[in-house]
Amino acid sequence: MTRPPTAAQRRLIEAADPVTGRLRGTEAQLTALVKRGLAFRHPRPPHDHFLTPAGHRMREDDPAAEPESPRPKSPRPDSPQPADTGGFAARVGGEEAPPPAGPARVREVHSAWEGLLELRRMTNPDGSRERPCGWERTHLVRAAALALEAAGHPPAGPTGTDGYRVRATPQPEAVAVHGPDDATLSACAATLEKAGWQVGEHTDRRSRKRYLLASPRRV
Template identity: 40%
Template structure:
């Protein structure tokens, strides 16, 4: 969260605040932001169909934020880093993908956290959450045999803007 408003957790930010009630406040903020995203889809879907069917133009223009919000709203934990950039929490990390409009979703954690052993199941859960919202996901194996997802928005229906 910034002073400017809500920011979805990409997995490269600080660990969640441990203050009493902080988790509940964050969950409420995520719900409001995700409901707003679905409302944007409802208002911009020319066919008036299922708002979960395809990402809206807002999401296509901000895919890292949109995917991070979708994952956080699905209840998946983001990774986190400390002030020196060291991983301090295990979870997803969303960064821009290789191609325009794509994102890369990784499952990362601090050394010794077991993140590498969790990544197959965790990335499958990430893919399910994104698939339900109209994101197409492909699983790849990258450097050091670590897996990651590449996600991109499903194409809009024919005749859509």
């Protein structure tokens, strides 16, 4: 991409579905985004357009940030991931200002999960809804947290002493899931395995606390 997107194209990117990246616009607008490498046209009917990883990154970048400002490296494994601005974000646990619970949140989470399953169907080569897709591999913490929240697991509150917490790890394609007890970890492991993740249980060498290490399954 040699030129930045126009204001109209950026609005189109920002209005994309927050989970699946599905775009809405005129054929000319969508074609222009494809040419810039920010979107792709799905080969299967109805041939919808979706954001590419570059398109997702552009939407998540802060447009007001100074170009020379260094971007943060990998997040600390024990810190919650920031929520997306203006869109849906699954609960990773430990947020200082979590979204309000209630029926509206349940519906929102259910809709996001169904959208992710549809994205799997449309982007996995075999159309499988049982196996994580490319979006999940580039948004590991958010994807694992969505699977857990959609299954009804309670996320940890601001103190982090109850419920699950999903955190980034230095390992590629792996997240850590922490919980207050073995029962919580076992339940989270079963949910992630059902959602297409490979899960192993480990013990932290310093704290001696148990945690899960989960990676999206490829086959």
